[in-house]
Amino acid sequence: SQKIEQNSEALNIQEGKTATLTCNYTNYSPAYLQWYRQDPGRGPVFLLLIRENEKEKRKERLKVTFDTTLKQSLFHITASQPADSATYLCALAPISGGYNKLIFGAGTRLAVHP
Amino acid sequence: DVKVTQSSRYLVKRTGEKVFLECVQDMDHENMFWYRQDPGLGLRLIYFSYDVKMKEKGDIPEGYSVSREKKERFSLILESASTNQTSMYLCASSDLAGGETQYFGPGTRLLVL
Numbered sequence: 001s002q003k004i005e006q007n008s009e010a011l012n013i014q015e016g017k018t019a020t021l022t023c024n025y026t027n028y029s030p031a032y033l034q035w036y037r038q039d040p041g042r043g044p045v046f047l048l049l050i051r052e053n054e055k056e057k058r059k060e061r062l063k064v065t066f067d068t069t070l071k072q073s074l075f076h077i078t079a080s081q082p083a084d085s086a087t088y089l090c091a092l093a094p095i096s097g098g099y100n101k102l103i104f105g106a107g108t109r110l111a112v113h114p
Numbered sequence: 115d116v117k118v119t120q121s122s123r124y125l126v127k128r129t130g131e132k133v134f135l136e137c138v139q140d141m142d143h144e145n146m147f148w149y150r151q152d153p154g155l156g157l158r159l160i161y162f163s164y165d166v167k168m169k170e171k172g173d174i175p176e177g178y179s180v181s182r183e184k185k186e187r188f189s190l191i192l193e194s195a196s197t198n199q200t201s202m203y204l205c206a207s208s209d210l211a212g213g214e215t216q217y218f219g220p221g222t223r224l225l226v227l
Contacts, residue, residue: 041221045218046215049214093214102159106154
């Protein structure tokens with residue numbers, strides 16, 4: 001069956017450390033993968049997109065890697081701050097999806113402690 | 115800035131009621147989407163629309179219908195609300211041309227009693 005999985009347990013880290021979140025998928029052929037941030041009671045906000053032929057993307061303190069052999073994307077936040085505390089969603093766009101359909105993971109909650 | 119607005123932040127309805135959730139986007143986007151979000155399940159696509167009066171079923175369309183009479187507005191209709199439709203409902207839009215990014219509204223938390 002097709003699945004997109006994120007670690008359901010919350011990730012707790014100390015301020016200043018690097019947070020690494022994982023997104024694994026099975027039985028999909030992705031055209032690209034996205035990461036979104038969601039704060040409590042709010043809609044998700046787009047952060048980064050990485051295509052299937054790209055290995056790594058960076059934006060300020062954020063870095064995303066994409067390994068289509070391992071069927072995995074890693075999302076890193078360097079020099080983390082308490083303001084980075086939120087739920088992070090990965091979303092995959094299957095090649096067959098059309099109309100920019102996305103398949104979302106359930107999200108991982110990140111808590112950054114001062 | 116893209117703005118997607120939803121008609122209500124919170125709604126309480128009774129079983130069997132007809133429920134309308136409205137979504138409006140101000141960026142002239144062709145694509146619009148309705149999702150529901152439940153703990154541990156992530157966002158699941160209910161319906162999407164790629165043009166006025168055009169719609170396609172998502173992964174969980176049962177018990178829902180949609181309407182898109184104008185480009186900027188996409189409505190989700192629960193014909194006869196049931197308790198298992200208690201959820202957070204999120205609307206999103208995206209541009210056809212550079213359409214990978216989806217822009218979300220703030221969500222409507224619906225409670226069906």
